[in-house]
Amino acid sequence: MAERIARTEAARAWADGFAEKYMDDDSVVAFQWKLASRHPKFNICDLYAEANLYGLGKGIYPKNATPRLPVHPHCLCHLAPVYRSELKGKKAVDQLEEGGRAWLEKQSLYHRQQILGIAGCKSYERGADWRTMARNYSPKVMQSRTKHDIIKASGALNPFSNRATEHAVRYYEEIRHRKTDAIRIAQNTGFRAQDIQAIKDYIFVEEHDLVDGHRRFYEDYEMAQSWQRLIEG
Ligand SMILES: [Zn+2]
Structure with a gap:
C-alpha cells in the first residue's frame, strides 16, 4: 500500500x-x-x-x-x-x-x-x-505549477534548510489535527479512506522504535510536500 x-x-x-x-x-x-x-x-x-x-x-x-x-x-x-x-x-x-x-x-x-x-x-x-463511463477518466488537465507550487509558496526551496524544517514541524502538527485529509486523499487516489488513515497514523502520529528512542518520525519536509500534493490531487 x-x-x-x-x-x-x-x-x-x-x-x-x-x-x-x-x-x-x-x-x-x-x-x-x-x-x-x-x-x-x-x-x-x-x-x-x-x-x-x-x-x-x-x-x-x-x-x-x-x-x-x-x-x-x-x-x-x-x-x-x-x-x-x-x-x-x-x-x-x-x-x-x-x-x-x-x-x-x-x-x-x-x-x-x-x-x-x-x-x-x-x-x-x-x-x-x-x-x-470510462474508468479513471478525469477532466483534470495539466497546468503550469509555477503559480501554486507550495514549495515556492512556503519560501523554503532547499529541503535541508532551517526554514524547511520549521515548515515541516508546523505542517506535521497541523496534519495531526486535520480531519478531512484522509478522505480527500482517498477521493484523489481511489484508495479506501481507512487505509489512508492508517498510513497517516503511521507517518505522522504513532511512535516507532528509532535509533534514538521510541518516538514519532522526525518531521520531513519532502514528506510534508508529498502529503500536501496528495491532498490537492
Ligand atoms: Zn497510464
Missing part, C-alpha cells in the same frame, strides 16, 4: 517536472501521450495514447488539455513535447466524444469492456458519451 502510494507520487513528481520544463515553453504547443512499455493491462491509457481527441494526431493533446498523469495507480505513462513545427499549422478542435468513439469502435468488445465496464459498454452502444 505505502509502496503503491510512493509509486503514484513518483509518477506525479515526474509529471510536475515535465510540466515545469515545458508548460511555459512557447515553442512546445502540444504533448504526446506515451504508453508505458510495462503497461499492466488494457485501460484508458491505451485510449489516451491512440485516440485522436483533438484533431492533432494520435495521442496528441494541446498542452493545457493534456490529461493529468498519473491516470490511475501504477500508471507509468509519460509524455513527450510536440513542437509547433511538427503540427504543420493544424488547429486543435475538441472532438473528445467523437474521437474517443472512433477509437473505441475499432477495439474488440472485450477491450471496450475493460475501459467502459460491461454496463458502461451497453450505455455506450446506446449512444452515451464514453467519458461518463
Whole structure:
C-alpha cells in the first residue's frame, strides 16, 4: 500500500517536472501521450495514447488539455513535447466524444469492456458519451505549477534548510489535527479512506522504535510536500 502510494507520487513528481520544463515553453504547443512499455493491462491509457481527441494526431493533446498523469495507480505513462513545427499549422478542435468513439469502435468488445465496464459498454452502444463511463477518466488537465507550487509558496526551496524544517514541524502538527485529509486523499487516489488513515497514523502520529528512542518520525519536509500534493490531487 505505502509502496503503491510512493509509486503514484513518483509518477506525479515526474509529471510536475515535465510540466515545469515545458508548460511555459512557447515553442512546445502540444504533448504526446506515451504508453508505458510495462503497461499492466488494457485501460484508458491505451485510449489516451491512440485516440485522436483533438484533431492533432494520435495521442496528441494541446498542452493545457493534456490529461493529468498519473491516470490511475501504477500508471507509468509519460509524455513527450510536440513542437509547433511538427503540427504543420493544424488547429486543435475538441472532438473528445467523437474521437474517443472512433477509437473505441475499432477495439474488440472485450477491450471496450475493460475501459467502459460491461454496463458502461451497453450505455455506450446506446449512444452515451464514453467519458461518463470510462474508468479513471478525469477532466483534470495539466497546468503550469509555477503559480501554486507550495514549495515556492512556503519560501523554503532547499529541503535541508532551517526554514524547511520549521515548515515541516508546523505542517506535521497541523496534519495531526486535520480531519478531512484522509478522505480527500482517498477521493484523489481511489484508495479506501481507512487505509489512508492508517498510513497517516503511521507517518505522522504513532511512535516507532528509532535509533534514538521510541518516538514519532522526525518531521520531513519532502514528506510534508508529498502529503500536501496528495491532498490537492
Ligand atoms: Zn497510464
